Structure formats: structure tokens, C-alpha cells
Amino acid sequence: MANSITTDKPHWTALAAEKKQRQLESIPHEWIVTPPSDSTLDVSAFPETCGLLNAREIEITNTSVDVLLEKLACAAWTAVDVTTAFYKRAIVAHQLVNCLTEIFVDRALARAAELDDYLKTTGQVVGPLHGLPISFKDQLCIKGLETTIGYASWVGQYADENAVLIDILIECGAVPFVRTNVPQTLAWPETFNHVFGRTTNPYNRSLTSGGSSGGEGALVALKGSPLGVGCDLGGSVRIPSAFCGLYGLRPSYGRLPYYGIRGTLDGQDSVLPVLGPMANSVVGIKVFMRAVINTKPWLNDPLAVRKKWDEDEYNLVDHGGSGKNLCFAIMWDDGVVVPHPPIRRSLEIARAALQNAGHKVVDWKPIKHKLLGDITRDIWNAGSAEEYMITTSATGEPLITSMGLDVANVTVASFRPQNDGITAYQLWQLQKLRQKIRKEYLDHWKATASETGTGRPVDAIICPAAPFVATPHGKNRYVDYTAVWNALDYAAAIFPVTTVDSTLDGKAPHAFYNDFDKDVYEMYDPEKFRNAPVCLQLVGRTLEEEAVIRMTEIVDAALLAAK
Amino acid sequence: MANSITTDKPHWTALAAEKKQRQLESIPHEWIVTPPSDSTLDVSAFPETCGLLNAREIEITNTSVDVLLEKLACAAWTAVDVTTAFYKRAIVAHQLVNCLTEIFVDRALARAAELDDYLKTTGQVVGPLHGLPISFKDQLCIKGLETTIGYASWVGQYADENAVLIDILIECGAVPFVRTNVPQTLAWPETFNHVFGRTTNPYNRSLTSGGSSGGEGALVALKGSPLGVGCDLGGSVRIPSAFCGLYGLRPSYGRLPYYGIRGTLDGQDSVLPVLGPMANSVVGIKVFMRAVINTKPWLNDPLAVRKKWDEDEYNLVDHGGSGKNLCFAIMWDDGVVVPHPPIRRSLEIARAALQNAGHKVVDWKPIKHKLLGDITRDIWNAGSAEEYMITTSATGEPLITSMGLDVANVTVASFRPQNDGITAYQLWQLQKLRQKIRKEYLDHWKATASETGTGRPVDAIICPAAPFVATPHGKNRYVDYTAVWNALDYAAAIFPVTTVDSTLDGKAPHAFYNDFDKDVYEMYDPEKFRNAPVCLQLVGRTLEEEAVIRMTEIVDAALLAAK
Structure with a gap:
């Protein structure tokens, strides 16, 4: 992770505005739609009715992970087709519920094209997730992209390398294609920050999509991604999964590789954050977990547990x-x-x-x-108060004290730090x-x-x-x-x-x-x-x-x- | 663990003297020998020449763990015979190098007799360690015994229950029979405290047996125990194993169950202590690890890793x-x-x-x-300085600042806490x-x-x-x-x-x-x-x-x- 520039750093409002502008520019113009007015609360049907996706793209994006992988493996659908379909739907979703942070269409499509070439040339898939687009919570560093976790103060900090899980998923043939919104500090069960704003619930936009993996929850619910990766410290995969009607898994400490994640409370070695998958089917969860664990993540993450995927345990031998x-x-x-x-x-x-x-x-x-x-x-x-203070004081960015609509006037919620450490x-x-x-x-x-x-x-x-x-x-x-x-x-x-x-x-x-x-x-x-x-x-x-x-x-x- | 009595607590010197007297009384009179004078440095041959052990007892105590278990399983040797032989040799060892803390002959022999009865009645062994005497570092709580870890301040604190590993080993058929000496605070690579004094090296008593599992190292080296369990936070199994010429294993965090241990720096969730076996043969290490892991320790210790004993890994499939x-x-x-x-x-x-x-x-x-x-x-x-201060201040017990012979005048060693936290x-x-x-x-x-x-x-x-x-x-x-x-x-x-x-x-x-x-x-x-x-x-x-x-x-x- 490149160091932040602490001298001559712009004011946080300028950083946030500039980032938001760059985000807007990263969206292909032809994918801009006219979303329903704010008074339309349920927008879950809009992606299929808005006209941006053709019938095949709708079919692709409504397909579960296991079938997608079959279609990709036999080249019935190309990785470019599948990535394009999900990308279009993700961009529509974003215009409805504001769920995305990083958008990198060209890069994702180039990766998909490489996979298609490989399959065409060798007749083999790259790995068990060949061609599958995967979305990521805005914590999983991807080389060359910023990872702000909702801090305006971290705008402009570009990752030098991929998180270990990103490398593993690439090895498995996946296509990382978007990153998704979070609350500032991550330590909230809703999703709002000064850079990207608020993510809302696709089934009722007056409600939260949950958090901290709330962008992921909203995106997957709108089928803008077949599979998302969130992070769970106190419920941050499960709360948005539950609020958005998904399947989601909170694995045990170290079952998935966490190294290279931008997190909160880093160095806190006790109640640990874990990454976990979110999907519209439980088979998606299974396919993901098995693929990742079969790569032996402990060879690349010192905290990953050396425990193979165990078919006996899946077959409930202990039950x-x-x-x-x-x-x-x-x-x-x-x-x-x-x-x-x-x-x-x-x-x-x-x-x-x-x-x-x-x-x-x-x-x-x-x-x-x-x-x-x-x-x-x-x-x-x-130690959280000290961490938040140090992070935000770099630019004078205010620490958010409520996820409410009127941020300034709402009482501090009970789970915010009440002490100085x-x-x-x-x-x-x-x-x-x-x-x-x-x-x-x-x-x-x-x-x-x-x-x-x-x-x-x-x-x-x-x-x-x-x-x-x-x-x-x-x-x-x-x-x-x-x-x-x-x-x-x-x-x-x-x-x-x-x-x-x-x-x-x-x-x-x-x-x-x-x-x-x-x-x-x-x-x-x-x-x-x-x-x-x-x-x-x-x-x-x-x-x-x-x-x-x-x-x-x-x-x-x-x-x-x-x- | 029963609470200590903080009111009317005797001075630490009285506590230490009283405990030491009780220890002396726990040794059967007929097992008292006349050890060589202090000028005799190498005492490793003494147990076999002192005359207390008969030829069969010498044979038993010179037998490796795997063969001992075979002889016990076929009733060629009874558990009482084996326990008696090792107990006698342990008591001789103690008189040479001061390696023991808790001595409980009757209890161990009663347990051994139960095992013999079981085998006689059923024709079956209780478990894979049937009849094997095992010694323990003075950290592994055994119901009804004190666990001082070298603090005079903790004399009189009797355990309400067994450590998880003790229960597991009993389930496996083992006979817990002695506990062994440690340095005060455990945070030293030598073995000396105000209660039990210093453990020396059987091969040269002018040298340390190492620490903090130094009592265990000296005891196993003198074949006063076929298998010992130490605890390793920074080398405390391996240093005494190395200094005493043994095989010893430091497993990874959580591979063996640690719950119920009286430790140092409790609650420190980062660089964790682990229990580990010490023996005169590597097969002893293997037999112990496999037996314990096969009991699924994760069912009884929340920090034990759910990872079966893996014969493929033993057979080096990854190598x-x-x-x-x-x-x-x-x-x-x-x-x-x-x-x-x-x-x-x-x-x-x-x-x-x-x-x-x-x-x-x-x-x-x-x-x-x-x-x-x-x-x-x-x-x-x-946080160690605060912990040591709180523990010792209950009785005014001085915190030991050197393992040297002249405790008062030796400079503080470099690895003692240098700050207040x-x-x-x-x-x-x-x-x-x-x-x-x-x-x-x-x-x-x-x-x-x-x-x-x-x-x-x-x-x-x-x-x-x-x-x-x-x-x-x-x-x-x-x-x-x-x-x-x-x-x-x-x-x-x-x-x-x-x-x-x-x-x-x-x-x-x-x-x-x-x-x-x-x-x-x-x-x-x-x-x-x-x-x-x-x-x-x-x-x-x-x-x-x-x-x-x-x-x-x-x-x-x-x-x-x-x-």
C-alpha cells in the first residue's frame, strides 16, 4: 500500500468530490439509465425492465453460480459475455441504490477476453471459477486501485499489490469486476460515508441495505453480481445478506485468507475479521469456499488455517x-x-x-x-477511538456519529467507542x-x-x-x-x-x-x-x-x- | 480455580516454607536416598546405581513409550508396576536435581490399579495410552492440587477441575503422576523460584536444565518419566529439551488443547503459549500427539483447531x-x-x-x-509488568530479577520487562x-x-x-x-x-x-x-x-x- 501524502493534502471535501467525479467518469455513458424517482421504494424489478440488458444478458444474470460455471466451461457463454452482462446490471444497480465504489470496466473485460482466449487455445479452463465475475467489498486491495473503506482521507492511496484472496481467485479463473460500498470506519451495520454516500435497500429504498458489506448486499440482491465477497467482524457479511435476502457465510477465523485486506482495528489479534461469500444461492457459497480452500491458502497467508476442504465433513460424518x-x-x-x-x-x-x-x-x-x-x-x-482519530485527522474529515438521514442531529449509537482506549x-x-x-x-x-x-x-x-x-x-x-x-x-x-x-x-x-x-x-x-x-x-x-x-x-x- | 485468600494471608516466606515442608512429607520415606555430594556434577547414572530400583524397574524405566504401551496392553507389565518404577526413579531424580513440585503417589497408584482392574475385567485397554505415567509442568491444573507456577503467592490455591488436556489423557488411559518445576512467572529460560528452588542439569549440575519447562527436562532426561508435557511460549519446551538431550515438540497454536492451564500473560491473544510433549524418543512424541488429536480436542477446548491427525501429512504427501x-x-x-x-x-x-x-x-x-x-x-x-506486580504484591513476594546463583547481585537480564506497559x-x-x-x-x-x-x-x-x-x-x-x-x-x-x-x-x-x-x-x-x-x-x-x-x-x- 502506497503511503498517503500527508503534506499538502487537499481538504477532505475536495478529495471526496474529486473521487466521486472520477467514479462517475468510470461509468460507460451508454450504460447510464433513468432510474425511477426516489419515491419508488421497491426497485428490484428495474434492472430487467429498464431496457439496457437484452434477453440473453437477463438470462445470464439470473443464472446461479454452478450453472454459470458450466456454461462458461463449455464455452456456451464466453467470459466476455458474462462479464458484460453482469457489469451492465451492476451499473444499473448502482444508479438505483448507490452500491459501487471502484468501477473498472476495461480492465475486467480484458481479463475476461484473456480467459476466453485461453479456453479457446488450450481447451482447458484456467481453474474452477473460470470466467466468473466476482464483486468485492471496498476492503480487498486490487493492485493499482484505491481502497478507501469510506475514508475521504484515503482517497488517492493506490494498492501496490493484490490481497491474497484476489490472487487466489485470479488463479481460479475468476474476473474481479467491481468493488462495493461500506460505511466509514467499517464499524457500522449500515452503509454510508463521506466519499460515496449511502447505499439503500433494493426492496425498499427507505431501508438500509445493512453493513458493513452493504454495497455488496444490495448489488448481489439486484443480481448485479453472481458472487460477492464481504468481510465480517461482527456481522458485516450476515447483516447485509439478511437485509437483502441473500445467502451469506461467515467462516471461522483463518478459513479464508485475509492478508492484504484494508481493515479496521488492524493488529487487533483477538476477535478477528473474516472474509465471506454472498450469493443468491447456497451452491454459490459452496463452490466458492471449496475452490478457494483447494488452492491451499495457507501457503500464501500466514494466518490461514492449514485445513483442507473436507468432503467427509461436508457429508456430515460428525452429524x-x-x-x-x-x-x-x-x-x-x-x-x-x-x-x-x-x-x-x-x-x-x-x-x-x-x-x-x-x-x-x-x-x-x-x-x-x-x-x-x-x-x-x-x-x-x-484502541478504536485512537485509530479513527489518527485516520481522519489527516484531512480533518469528520468522524460519522450516526447512519441516520440527518447525520448531524442524531444521537450517537450505542456501539460507537465511548472511551479513549x-x-x-x-x-x-x-x-x-x-x-x-x-x-x-x-x-x-x-x-x-x-x-x-x-x-x-x-x-x-x-x-x-x-x-x-x-x-x-x-x-x-x-x-x-x-x-x-x-x-x-x-x-x-x-x-x-x-x-x-x-x-x-x-x-x-x-x-x-x-x-x-x-x-x-x-x-x-x-x-x-x-x-x-x-x-x-x-x-x-x-x-x-x-x-x-x-x-x-x-x-x-x-x-x-x-x- | 479457587480464589486466593487475600486477607490474613501469611508472609510469602511462610507460604513457601510450609509448601516445601508438605512436599517433603509427600515423598515416601523408603524412597529417600543419599545423593552424591554437590561436587559431583554428572548425576545421570545415579538412578540406576543407587539401589532403590530393582532390575525390572530399571528395565521398565529404560523402555521407550511405544514398547511400554505394548507391554502394558498385553499385561506383561501392570500399570501399577510401571507407575511404581517411574515414580521411584522420579523421586530419585528429584533428590539429584530438584525437579518436582507436586508429588501424589497414592493417587497415581490408585489410578494405575483401576486401569489394571479394567484390563483384567474387560480384556480391553482404556485407550491408546493405557497405563502410561505422564509428568506435567507445574501449569497443568489437576483437580485438588495446587498450581503455583513458582509463585509463593499462589500456594494454597487448589484447582477445582482438571485442565482439558489432563481430562483427555485420562480418557486415553494415562496416569498423571508428578508435576515439575518452573521459574517464577514462567518467563525465564531457566528454572528457579522462591517456593521450590532451582532445578539443575542432570549431566552437569553446574548448568541449568533450561526453562521454563526445566523440571520436566531434567526429570525426563533422568528417565524419571517416559513422557512429559511442557508449555512453550518462546522456547519453554524446546530449550529444556535441548539442554537435557531430549526430543521435544512445539506444536502450532491450538493443535493441542490449552484450556485450564495456569499461565503467564493470560488473555494475551497474539503470540500464544502451546503445550508440547518431551520424551527420550521421537516415537514418544508421535504416539502422544496422535492419541490426543484423535480425541477431537476441539470438542472440549474452544481454541483447539478442528484439524484431524492426518496420516497423509505424516507420510509427507506435501513433501x-x-x-x-x-x-x-x-x-x-x-x-x-x-x-x-x-x-x-x-x-x-x-x-x-x-x-x-x-x-x-x-x-x-x-x-x-x-x-x-x-x-x-x-x-x-x-502488560507483563502489571501482571507480575499484581500477582506478587498479594504477599510481598519479591519478583526475581535473575536466574543467577547470587540472585540479589546480578544485573537484570535483557528479556525482563523494561517498561510499565x-x-x-x-x-x-x-x-x-x-x-x-x-x-x-x-x-x-x-x-x-x-x-x-x-x-x-x-x-x-x-x-x-x-x-x-x-x-x-x-x-x-x-x-x-x-x-x-x-x-x-x-x-x-x-x-x-x-x-x-x-x-x-x-x-x-x-x-x-x-x-x-x-x-x-x-x-x-x-x-x-x-x-x-x-x-x-x-x-x-x-x-x-x-x-x-x-x-x-x-x-x-x-x-x-x-x-
Whole structure:
């Protein structure tokens, strides 16, 4: 990463304006469309009706990852065709929900053309992802491009080399083609910053697309990308996946190579960020994970775990081996904040579908979720204020204190740093306490063997990804339905279940755990959340990515069968 | 772990004296021997000549782990016989080199008797380590016993439960039978504390047994235990293994379960301590690692890596697959401190033996070892001074500032904390720099593929474990030959090569890298190190335990063949 120029640096507003102008110029003029007015909230159908994409391009962009790869491998569709189709749809998506940061059409099409040549000349694909366009959250450095993670202060900092995962995906034959929007500092579950502005939800633009991988969520939901890579520190892959109706995976620490990412809280070695895939099908998640792990990422990233893709684990050898008669545990709430009615209903749908498919369903008893969430925030906040201050003070860029529409006047949300940092010794005491709770939670899980009837502990937990669906902007203020699994380092996947239905999802009064729970309850009104996707989360144990993917497929099939 | 009583706590001298008295009373009177006078430096033959052990007990205690397990499994030797034999020899060893802390004969023999009954009744062994006595460094909590890690302040703190590894080994059929001495704070490469005093080297009692697992090193060297478990944060398994002529393994973070250990710098989540086996044969190391990993320790320790024991990796599938034509790289020195002549000679012996066995040997070029060592110390020292102060201030116990014979008058050694701690943000910056160097080192290793002639990068590095053999007490002041591999999280094994020979190992002047290098050179005099074992270290990459064990077997066989 080239050093920033700290002398003679322009004011942050100038940097942001100049970058935004360059972004605009990077869009081919012929791909500019006339989007619906702001009062049109649901724009999900627009890419197919706007006229920019022809029928074949619509077909290509509606195709799932596995079929795309088959068509590419047999040259039924060229990489240039596929990249062009997704690029056009991505640019349309951007004009609807403002989801992109870096746009580099020529470079992506040149790469696609190389792949086509290779296949034509050799008769072989370059690798298992031959010709597949992949989008990336604005953290994954690509040589020659800027990576601002939403800081105006970092405009003009061009990467000297690719992130390790980018190199691996290129080795696999993929076509990196766009990067996507994030919140300033990344430490928000919504997506807004001073450089690129706000990303909105394609199903209802008055709602957030989530964050911090919110650009990715919105883009994939609009099928502007077949596969996106986000980053998850406390839910940043899963929250936008859930809010945008996608499949998404939060792998365990080190299962995917993280080296070369521009992150937040760099050097924080405790509750670690991880990269994870987001897609419109669970098969996309599987294909991606298997391809990347099969390249042995530990040869190129010192923190990547030396653990092969394990077909036995995918075939659930540690869970009975057949994929039948599994025992799922539903966590109806976390004991802190009760989920809104659509979430409750989705859990009921999942329970019925799984029971119909012959699986057992029990209740999950959460333990110490509040404490886990608090400790995790305290660990992140141990040095975050100093980091943000140093980063933004280079240009005088204001630190954003809310994701709300009226940025200046909204109260600071509860998960912003409240202190000036602590000592290393104090940090160690927090980390020590966290390890103790991780042990308690593991033992708690193991002890469920007595109630499953399978002879095994619960195979997976099914729980909300948030106590609500996509919220109005600035209102997503609770991330512990995802963050606790980061603290425990459990593999977790998001899958879609339904959408908000005002007739089925009326207000449902309940006793409150606390004042915040009451606030969350009072936010609910089915009309406000009209058309929002409702997703759930499936949680396995540490480094159980293969089993989590397989069990998500099983749940997905059960939901489909129950429809 | 029960809380310490902070009110009405006796003075530390009273606590230490009372504990030492209890230790003395725990030794069966009939096992008290008359050890040679202090002027007898080499006491390694004494256990077999002192008359306490009969011929069968001598045979048992001279038997390697694999054969012991066979004899136990077929009931040729009972667990009570084997435990009694090792216990007697351990107690003799203790009277020679002061290596034990907790002694619990009745409990161990009762456990052994249970195992014998089980085998007799069922015809089956309890597990793969049936009847094997195992000794433990004074960090691995055993229910009902104290774990002081050399702090007088912690006398009287009894464990409420076993460390996870203890439970696993019991499940495997092992017999925990003694615990062994450590330095106060654990953060020294020698072994001395205010409670139990100093452990000396069985081959020359004027020399240290190393540390911090120095009690374990001395005990196993005297064959008072067939297998010991130490803990390695910066070399604490490998240094005593090397100084005492043993095989020892430093696994990667999380390969063995660490939960339930009383450690130092608890909550420090960056450069992590790991448990590791120490034995008189490499097969002992293998048997132990395979048995423990096959119990799936990740089900009981949230930090244990979900990675099965991999026979393919043991069979070197990633290293050509045959165990032949490997390429080893010898690191003659680390660019900071030049090793003493016996170490140099042992590297030459290893090179010749490997070449004779048909392997290729190239030179290893160390990069940034000084920086890695410095960063690692800075990370540990970020909060260590505060931890030590809080622990010792409970009773007024003085913090030991040297491992020298005259504790009060020796200068503070260079690796003691020099500061009062840093902030969490400052710690993150150190950790970030360390990750960058880990990446550089991994790339450096990968790039050796161009010089090996095998098509692969170097298969393993062979290097000193320290720039010297066991030093006089208080003189072991350089641990970076081991600590850099902790910082890089590379799996590393110790194996014996030769012993110091005054005719072959005369002084050998050389240019000095720096003043410290000169100091180390000037410490050398072959007479001073008479009879000391000379060991080397074999280093593989992260989570390559299986391959490191196999390659150590290959080197060991080559050395034997060359004798």
C-alpha cells in the first residue's frame, strides 16, 4: 500500500468530490439509465425492465453460480459475455441504490477476453471459477486501485499489490469486476460515508441495505453480481445478506485468507475479521469456499488455517453421516432483544419445514449473550477511538456519529467507542474473560446431547440474524445476534425464508427484557418494513464450514419443499 | 480455580516454607536416598546405581513409550508396576536435581490399579495410552492440587477441575503422576523460584536444565518419566529439551488443547503459549500427539483447531510423498548471535548425515530475526509488568530479577520487562507489524523452491535451539533461536545430536555481529560445558505437526546411520 501524502493534502471535501467525479467518469455513458424517482421504494424489478440488458444478458444474470460455471466451461457463454452482462446490471444497480465504489470496466473485460482466449487455445479452463465475475467489498486491495473503506482521507492511496484472496481467485479463473460500498470506519451495520454516500435497500429504498458489506448486499440482491465477497467482524457479511435476502457465510477465523485486506482495528489479534461469500444461492457459497480452500491458502497467508476442504465433513460424518434425522435448535430470542413479528414467523416456518422433513427441532437456550456482546465491543473499542482519530485527522474529515438521514442531529449509537482506549493489560483481562465464556459456551453446546435424542449434541442452531429486518436508515442499533458468533468464532450462514407481510406480521406486544428491547419493539410497524426480505441464520461450531454449508442446503431444501 | 485468600494471608516466606515442608512429607520415606555430594556434577547414572530400583524397574524405566504401551496392553507389565518404577526413579531424580513440585503417589497408584482392574475385567485397554505415567509442568491444573507456577503467592490455591488436556489423557488411559518445576512467572529460560528452588542439569549440575519447562527436562532426561508435557511460549519446551538431550515438540497454536492451564500473560491473544510433549524418543512424541488429536480436542477446548491427525501429512504427501530426496535448509546462525562450537559441529554432523542419506542440504537465510524477537518481547511486555506486580504484591513476594546463583547481585537480564506497559492501540500496532513479517517470512520460504531442485520449497529448516548448550545458572540470556518460531507459529521439534567434546569443540574466534554476540562468545569454554548434550531444532510450517514429526524421525535415523 502506497503511503498517503500527508503534506499538502487537499481538504477532505475536495478529495471526496474529486473521487466521486472520477467514479462517475468510470461509468460507460451508454450504460447510464433513468432510474425511477426516489419515491419508488421497491426497485428490484428495474434492472430487467429498464431496457439496457437484452434477453440473453437477463438470462445470464439470473443464472446461479454452478450453472454459470458450466456454461462458461463449455464455452456456451464466453467470459466476455458474462462479464458484460453482469457489469451492465451492476451499473444499473448502482444508479438505483448507490452500491459501487471502484468501477473498472476495461480492465475486467480484458481479463475476461484473456480467459476466453485461453479456453479457446488450450481447451482447458484456467481453474474452477473460470470466467466468473466476482464483486468485492471496498476492503480487498486490487493492485493499482484505491481502497478507501469510506475514508475521504484515503482517497488517492493506490494498492501496490493484490490481497491474497484476489490472487487466489485470479488463479481460479475468476474476473474481479467491481468493488462495493461500506460505511466509514467499517464499524457500522449500515452503509454510508463521506466519499460515496449511502447505499439503500433494493426492496425498499427507505431501508438500509445493512453493513458493513452493504454495497455488496444490495448489488448481489439486484443480481448485479453472481458472487460477492464481504468481510465480517461482527456481522458485516450476515447483516447485509439478511437485509437483502441473500445467502451469506461467515467462516471461522483463518478459513479464508485475509492478508492484504484494508481493515479496521488492524493488529487487533483477538476477535478477528473474516472474509465471506454472498450469493443468491447456497451452491454459490459452496463452490466458492471449496475452490478457494483447494488452492491451499495457507501457503500464501500466514494466518490461514492449514485445513483442507473436507468432503467427509461436508457429508456430515460428525452429524450422523446421512443428512437425515438431524437435530436443530431454534433460538427464539437472545434474552436481550425480542425479534420483530416477521422474524418470529420465519422461525416458525423453519421449524415446521424441518419437522416435516423428518428432523428434530428443540429450543436453544442462549447463555451470556449480553456479556459476550459487551466484552466484544470493549475489545474492539480498546484502541478504536485512537485509530479513527489518527485516520481522519489527516484531512480533518469528520468522524460519522450516526447512519441516520440527518447525520448531524442524531444521537450517537450505542456501539460507537465511548472511551479513549485502555491499556494492554486491561485488554488482556477482557480477552481472558472472553476465553472463559467461549469454554462455557462450548460445554453448554456439548451438554445438549442429553436432549436431542440423536446421541449427538445439537447439530446446528437456527436463530435470527438481527431482531428486525432491514431498518430505516440510522435505526440498526443492535448487532449481537451476529456478533456473539464472531466472539465465539462459530461458522454461521444466512438463508432467506420469506418477506414481510403486513397481514401476517401485525404488532405483537410482549414483555420487555429492558428499555432497549422496548425501543426496538416500538420501532416496529409492518408498513414501515414493507417488502423487506426475512432471513435467518444457521450456526455451527468453529471451523465447521463444510457442515454449515451442507446443513444450510438441507434447511433450504426443507423450506422449498414446504412452500 | 479457587480464589486466593487475600486477607490474613501469611508472609510469602511462610507460604513457601510450609509448601516445601508438605512436599517433603509427600515423598515416601523408603524412597529417600543419599545423593552424591554437590561436587559431583554428572548425576545421570545415579538412578540406576543407587539401589532403590530393582532390575525390572530399571528395565521398565529404560523402555521407550511405544514398547511400554505394548507391554502394558498385553499385561506383561501392570500399570501399577510401571507407575511404581517411574515414580521411584522420579523421586530419585528429584533428590539429584530438584525437579518436582507436586508429588501424589497414592493417587497415581490408585489410578494405575483401576486401569489394571479394567484390563483384567474387560480384556480391553482404556485407550491408546493405557497405563502410561505422564509428568506435567507445574501449569497443568489437576483437580485438588495446587498450581503455583513458582509463585509463593499462589500456594494454597487448589484447582477445582482438571485442565482439558489432563481430562483427555485420562480418557486415553494415562496416569498423571508428578508435576515439575518452573521459574517464577514462567518467563525465564531457566528454572528457579522462591517456593521450590532451582532445578539443575542432570549431566552437569553446574548448568541449568533450561526453562521454563526445566523440571520436566531434567526429570525426563533422568528417565524419571517416559513422557512429559511442557508449555512453550518462546522456547519453554524446546530449550529444556535441548539442554537435557531430549526430543521435544512445539506444536502450532491450538493443535493441542490449552484450556485450564495456569499461565503467564493470560488473555494475551497474539503470540500464544502451546503445550508440547518431551520424551527420550521421537516415537514418544508421535504416539502422544496422535492419541490426543484423535480425541477431537476441539470438542472440549474452544481454541483447539478442528484439524484431524492426518496420516497423509505424516507420510509427507506435501513433501514428495516418499520421505526420500528431501531438501533441508541449515541455518548456521540467525544473524544476531553466532552459536558456540559444539552447536556448529552438530550442524555439520547433521548435514553430513542427511547428505549420506540422499537428501539435499542448502543454507537457510534468516530474515528479520532480530526484529521478530524484539516485537515478540514487546508484545509480551505490553502488560507483563502489571501482571507480575499484581500477582506478587498479594504477599510481598519479591519478583526475581535473575536466574543467577547470587540472585540479589546480578544485573537484570535483557528479556525482563523494561517498561510499565503500553496502551491497547500501541499493542495493536506491534501486532500489525508482526503479521506483516509473518507474511514476508512465508513468502521467503515459498521462494526457496527455486534453489532446492525438488520442485518444492525447502521441506524443513534445521537450526540451533540456542546459540549454546546448557549454560551456567543465570547465563541463558538469548532465546530468539526458539522465540522467532513462536512469533511465526511454525511447528518445531528438538532432537539430540551429540555431547560437548573438549577436544573437538575448542574455542573458535569469529567476527561479531554486535556486543552481545561478543559476550556470548566470551562465555564459551569447553570445560565449563563438560558433558552437556547438544541438540538441534527442526522447523516446519504452521500446523505441520505430522510432517515435522516424520521429518524428525528421518533426521534421527540418518544421524543413527552415520554414527
